[in-house]
Amino acid sequence: MSFQFLDPGPLIDRELELIVPEAKWTNEILRTCAHPLGRGDSTAKTTRQQIEDYLRAAPNGHFIRDSAAGQIPQYLFWMKLRSEYKPIVTIAGSISLRIGDNEDLRMYLGHIGYNVFPAARGHHYAERACRLLFPLAQRHGMREIWITCNPDNIASRKTCERLGMSYIQTVDLPSDHILYQRGERQKCRYRIDLNV
Numbered sequence: 001m002s003f004q005f006l007d008p009g010p011l012i013d014r015e016l017e018l019i020v021p022e023a024k025w026t027n028e029i030l031r032t033c034a035h036p037l038g039r040g041d042s043t044a045k046t047t048r049q050q051i052e053d054y055l056r057a058a059p060n061g062h063f064i065r066d067s068a069a070g071q072i073p074q075y076l077f078w079m080k081l082r083s084e085y086k087p088i089v090t091i092a093g094s095i096s097l098r099i100g101d102n103e104d105l106r107m108y109l110g111h112i113g114y115n116v117f118p119a120a121r122g123h124h125y126a127e128r129a130c131r132l133l134f135p136l137a138q139r140h141g142m143r144e145i146w147i148t149c150n151p152d153n154i155a156s157r158k159t160c161e162r163l164g165m166s167y168i169q170t171v172d173l174p175s176d177h178i179l180y181q182r183g184e185r186q187k188c189r190y191r192i193d194l195n196v
Contacts, residue, residue, distance in 0.1 A: 003064070005073065006139055006140070008133075008136050011129075011132040011136075012082075012132075014082075014085070015082045015084075015085035016079060016080075016082075016125055016129065016132075017079075017082055018078070018080070018095065019077060019078050020060055020061035021055055021058065021076055021094075023055055025078060025090070025091060026051050026052070028089070028090040028091045029078070030046065030048060031090070032091050032092075032117045035089060035119035037119040038117060038118040041117070043115070061076045062075065062076070063076055065098075067102075067109075070100075070102065072098050072099070072102075072104075072105065072109075073098070074096050074097065075099075075136065077133075078091050078093070079093045079095060079116070079120070079125050080092070081120070087120075089120055091117070092116055092117060092120035092125045093114060093115050093125060094114065094115050095112065095113070095129045095130070095133065096112065096114075097136060098113070099111075099137070105146060106189075107148075107171060107187070107189065108173060108187055109179075110147045110149075110187075111142070111146050111147065112133060112145060114126045121155070124162065126155075127159045127162045130145075130147075130159070130163055142194060143193065143194055144191055144192065144193050144194060145165075145192050146189060146190065147165060147190045148188060148190070149188050150184060150187065150188070151186050160188075160190035163192060164192060165191060166190065166191050166192070167190055168191055169188075169189055170187065170189070171186065171189060172185065173187060
């Protein structure tokens with residue numbers, strides 16, 4: 001039976017709203033990436049073409065990744081800051097929820113991946129966005145969530161701690177893994193049990 005994406009419903013925590021990626025937000029993404037606080041960050045070089053390619057690959061915020069362990073369905077969202085709160089930028093970052101249970105998710109990729117743009121950091125948006133996605137994971141019958149991060153990513157490690165996740169271990173990436181090929185070498189593994 002094929003995977004069925006669910007309607008996540010509204011995902012809002014005060015000024016933070018998770019939205020489905022759409023072309024109408026492209027200029028806001030580019031504006032955020034070009035913000036002076038983002039100088040030196042890898043996202044500062046984001047192009048319109050990269051955003052268009054991303055949107056084509058994930059219509060309606062749905063993406064199915066092929067991996068050695070099989071297909072991994074993913075929900076993709078952008079972290080939008082609601083205008084009535086007068087934010088410094090409109091799009092704060094992105095977050096994805098990967099559905100499934102296999103070794104690659106538990107050991108290396110994690111079920112949730114997030115990125116907060118430099119101009120929006122310091123407001124716990126990654127933590128708050130994760131909390132908004134936990135109920136959607138539960139609706140898919142997931143009993144636990146794994147998040148992985150690089151050992152030197154202190155902000156991400158603190159996010160996992162604030163979420164109440166347990167640090168399990170730091171593991172070396174296999175040399176044939178896509179993350180290794182991107183230059184990463186280790187992942188810290190964090191887990192939280194969901195009440196299903």
